[in-house]
Amino acid sequence: MSKTSISVWDSCLQYIRDNISEKSYLTWFEPVKAVKLQENVLTIQVPSKFYYEYLEENYIKIIKSALTKNLGKDAKLVYSIMMEKKQMTEEPYTVNIPSSQKAKIQVQEVDAPLFVERGVKNPFIIPGLQKLKIDSQLNTNYTFDNFIEGESNRLARSAGKQIAKRPGGTSFNPFFIYSGVGLGKTHLAHAIGLEVKRLQSGKTVLYVSMEKFCQQFQEATKSNNRNDFIHFYQMIDVLIVDDIHFISGKKGTQEVFFHIFNHLHQSGKQIILTSDKSPVDIQDVEQRLISRFKWGLSTEIQVPDYTTRLAILKQKMEFDGIELSEEVLEYIAQNIKTNIRELEGSLNSIIAQATFNKKEITLELVQKTLDSLITNSKKDITIDFIQKLVCDYFKVPIDLLQSKTRKRDIVQARQIAMYFAKKYTNASLTSIGNQIGKRDHATVLHACKTVDNLFETDRMFKTYVDDLNKKLASNI
Incomplete structure (x- = not known):
């Protein structure tokens, strides 16, 4: 044969x-x-x-x-x-x-950290691979110990802990964390990096913002160090890229990041990405990159619930060494709902007011301090609130709205709920779809386009949308 x-x-x-x-x-x-x-x-x-x-x-x-x-x-x-x-x-x-006819890849040897002062001829070449020392750029204040776990972030935190134990060895690679501003995605990314360094000191960990990455790439290209730049990043064991959505529209950066990503992933190295959008919602990025962002685990950190907000306040109170009554803490947690950054900022404002004016932190002082912030901030319009409002308006049970039925009146109510969820919340299309009947992001996108079209062509439908819009606007 x-x-x-x-x-x-x-x-x-x-x-x-x-x-x-x-x-x-x-x-x-x-x-x-x-x-x-x-x-x-x-x-x-x-x-x-x-x-x-x-x-x-x-x-x-x-x-x-x-x-x-x-x-x-x-x-x-x-x-x-x-x-x-x-x-x-x-x-x-x-x-x-x-085989064996390709040019040998030069081992990258480094004697200077990546982030160096201006004047270094080429910061990406380092002599002595075994002596590689890179400043990880991690914030030592962002640890797992002070990252409060709640329903809004439990999956992300649990996955992060697993990754820290076996970077590159889990199915969570890349690990894509997305959320609105101030909800802790950057904190979690740093915490993973710090935990890797604690458990496996031999691993090379690097945190970099996409904005900084783009700047470095531009400078490397201008100084003809492009290949050294690529090879440097290919040596990292755990690469953490913050705000990856800033790669949008940057074709050259997308090309080079694609190659770095491929090399790291195929070498079993860990990639951690953060964004204010889910992978499918990032615009003007090559599809092959978006596809790779979805290879591992994508998880959303949502707005913390009341219990989590209260726990965050108590931890900060302990860290700052101050004492607040339960009544005061509950008032802050009930009224500052947007994100963790504003929650902690509110507490800082209260402490500052009490310190400068030499007053005790009472409920009255807290109410006065936060009055303008609470009055001028957008009230907490949630997807649940929108669904309830739409169901009440159309006299439709919420379980029917979330069901698989294709009845025209139910479908329209569902599409309107999705439309307003996109308009009035910071939730991603994926999150909106999950909460309104477990639909995918494409269904939500289609719903929004349908509502826009019917608003222009159907007078009765326009009335529905206008009425509901006024009701939602009155809650702002």
Whole structure:
């Protein structure tokens, strides 16, 4: 029986599978396909250039041993690489590269931290990889100990603790945390980084904002250090990128981050991203990047409930060494609902008023201090409140609104609820869909467009929307 490329490669895979871990086999060899066998030259197709580089760097010895067993000592290997399309109009294409003919990747050696003073010729080259010392840029005040757990953040915090124990070794990679401002996503990201350093001091952890990343990339490009910049980031064990949504519209930065992301992920390194939007809600970002953001776990931190807000106040009170009555704490927790930053800021204002005026912190002082803040801030319009208002208006039971029924009047009420949830809350499309009948973000987007269209073309529908809009506006 004559040998074919498939039969030879299948035999090689059996040998390789017996000699490496199952996880490594599934990650690096399962996607590889045999495409051609010509005499003693086997051509295999790999999904990307990163696969080719990784196989050459880490598995070439075992691949050659397998080939030798099947094709003899003169066996040769050629990689057929599927190249990414740069434009929508381009046809996909492959390039063929013989094994061991690629340029060797230079080991990045570093003798200066990434964040250095101006005047350093190239901050991304560091001599002595084993002596790599990088300032992690982590805020030591943002720990798990002072990150209060509640219903609004329990999943995110639990996942973060698991990641800290086994960075890159869980299915939460990348870990994508999103929320509105001041709800603790940056705090959690720092806490994970600090915990990794505490548990595994040998790991290289780096926190960077996307704004800073973009600035560094621009400077590296201007000074012809682009490759060094990429290789530097590819050495990080745990990369934390804050406010990843700022990559929107930056094509060059998206391209370079795509390659850094691929290398880190395929090397089993941990990636942690934070954003004010869910991955699917970030605009003007290449789809291949959005797809990668969704590979691991995406979790939303929501507005803390009353119990969590009270716990946050008590912790801050203990940290600042002050005493407040339960009555005062409850008043603050009941009235400052927007986010943790405003909650802590309110407490700071109260302490300042009492200190400067040498007065005791009483309920009367707190009410007076927070009066303008509470009066001028938007009242807490929640998705639950909107659903109840819409159901009362249309005289529809809330369980019917959230059901799967396709009756026209119920569907319209549901779409209006989604429309106002998007307009009056900071919740993501995904969160709105989950809370209104467990729909996906695409359904919410469709609902919003439908409401906009009917508002312009259907006079009665316009009346419904106007009435409900006035009722919601009166609660602001």
